[in-house]
Amino acid sequence: MKAARRPLLSAWLLFFVFAAAMALLLQLVVLPFWLTELHAGNGLLVGGDWVGFHVIAVDLSQKILSQGWSVWELSPQGHPPAGIAAALYALTVPQPYVLIPLNAALHATGGIALMAIVRLLSPTDRGAFCAALPFVLFPSGMAWYAQLQKDGFYFTGAFLCLYGWIVLARLQTWQSGWRSVFAGLIWLGLGLGLMGSVRVYAFQLMQGVGVLFTLGLAALFAVRGAKGLLPWKKCVMSVLILCLIPILLQFSPTSVRGSTALPDSGTGVPRLSWHGSEFAKDRWKPTADLPRFVENSFLRIAVLRSGYFSTPGYRESGSMVDRDIELLSVRDFLTYLPRALQLGFFAPFPSGWLEPAKSVGGNVMRKVAGVEMTIVYLAITFLPYALWCFRFRVEVWVAFAFGVVVLLLYSYATPNIGSLYRLRFGFLMVLVALGVAGAFGAWRDFRQSSRFTFISKANSK
Numbered sequence: 001m002k003a004a005r006r007p008l009l010s011a012w013l014l015f016f017v018f019a020a021a022m023a024l025l026l027q028l029v030v031l032p033f034w035l036t037e038l039h040a041g042n043g044l045l046v047g048g049d050w051v052g053f054h055v056i057a058v059d060l061s062q063k064i065l066s067q068g069w070s071v072w073e074l075s076p077q078g079h080p081p082a083g084i085a086a087a088l089y090a091l092t093v094p095q096p097y098v099l100i101p102l103n104a105a106l107h108a109t110g111g112i113a114l115m116a117i118v119r120l121l122s123p124t125d126r127g128a129f130c131a132a133l134p135f136v137l138f139p140s141g142m143a144w145y146a147q148l149q150k151d152g153f154y155f156t157g158a159f160l161c162l163y164g165w166i167v168l169a170r171l172q173t174w175q176s177g178w179r180s181v182f183a184g185l186i187w188l189g190l191g192l193g194l195m196g197s198v199r200v201y202a203f204q205l206m207q208g209v210g211v212l213f214t215l216g217l218a219a220l221f222a223v224r225g226a227k228g229l230l231p232w233k234k235c236v237m238s239v240l241i242l243c244l245i246p247i248l249l250q251f252s253p254t255s256v257r258g259s260t261a262l263p264d265s266g267t268g269v270p271r272l273s274w275h276g277s278e279f280a281k282d283r284w285k286p287t288a289d290l291p292r293f294v295e296n297s298f299l300r301i302a303v304l305r306s307g308y309f310s311t312p313g314y315r316e317s318g319s320m321v322d323r324d325i326e327l328l329s330v331r332d333f334l335t336y337l338p339r340a341l342q343l344g345f346f347a348p349f350p351s352g353w354l355e356p357a358k359s360v361g362g363n364v365m366r367k368v369a370g371v372e373m374t375i376v377y378l379a380i381t382f383l384p385y386a387l388w389c390f391r392f393r394v395e396v397w398v399a400f401a402f403g404v405v406v407l408l409l410y411s412y413a414t415p416n417i418g419s420l421y422r423l424r425f426g427f428l429m430v431l432v433a434l435g436v437a438g439a440f441g442a443w444r445d446f447r448q449s450s451r452f453t454f455i456s457k458a459n460s461k
Helices: 002-034 049-067 080-091 096-119 125-137 139-145 151-169 171-176 178-198 201-226 232-249 274-282 292-310 330-346 362-381 383-389 394-413 417-423 425-460
Strands: none
Touching: 002 096, 002 125, 002 139, 049 080, 080 096, 080 178, 096 125, 096 139, 096 151, 096 425, 125 139, 125 362, 125 425, 139 151, 139 362, 139 417, 151 171, 151 178, 151 201, 151 232, 151 394, 151 425, 171 178, 178 201, 178 232, 201 232, 201 394, 274 292, 292 330, 292 394, 330 362, 330 394, 330 417, 330 425, 362 383, 362 425, 383 394, 383 425, 394 417, 394 425, 417 425
């Protein structure tokens, strides 16, 4: 990022001011005076987790003031946003608007991280800046930078992880020396820290991604060594360093909530909640000759998916999809793949943008989603062109694989469109950013082609 300090700094300031201004406007003007039916008090929207986080944070901040900082904890009742808010409430006032600078800074950092990723492909800062705009400007982002939510930490961390992986995948990094390699590891570590600080399962998620990337990049470095692009000694060292990443993540915290299946390190048998144990014993159909750790990975996702169907509140939700489809084996996952891709890339579909919602404020959210998805569809249209235009650049394939793999995982595990829309948002924005980069590439190629045609005709005369 050094070479792009000034453009990125300017973009960061613009993104920060935008997010802070919009958050202040929503909390202090729009909700209290214009959309009072959606106002839960204190500048918070009705129906979100942030209302409960605020209550927990206020209670903890009062304990801090009366008993001292020894009672503070990062994750009271398992909610890190409440712990962070409590600390700021104790230092200032117990109102959500004191979190706006932090949330705006996280959102701006996520924006420039996405811009830095695309800038490795785009020849102009303008193209990279525009590629980051959907993530920064979409109203859905106000769910984390204008409220109390985990996603600001999570998505910013995901973009930093992706930037780190791209740096480690680039040939220039290993040709430049160990300082560049260390920088890539630092970005990856910072991203993991941000993601894991609010969602512990992020370590498991990134471990899976790390295994896939390590296998792919190992093959890439073998090709580079065979072509003489990099000394074999560096190729071997690079693969060893990449292999260390998923191995080290094996020792990270992996205790997650609810019905997630976790492998027991001693036996390899999944360690499940009560719901997961019942699911694994009575319903899951094991695949013969499939390695246990692979089977467990699919089982975890299947248990999470089934949890939505058995959880009150989700079970009756109007945004549930495919209620009659259960994933009970690895074969079911393969059969469901086209549908998972469809949901991950394109849900909610146009037919549902104007349908009446059951929840309070759901109608507004669906209209907002309709506007956002229209832009997503336009950007995704140019994604194939981006893959073709930058087909010889490892950066585009790492970013594409990162976005698609995580998008698919959430599509499989989340049969609720409302939850899926929020959980997959940052990863979909990676693909949207690539699509925008592809649109700029298509426009550049069109102009060059038109100019060539005009010059040829002029010369022929």
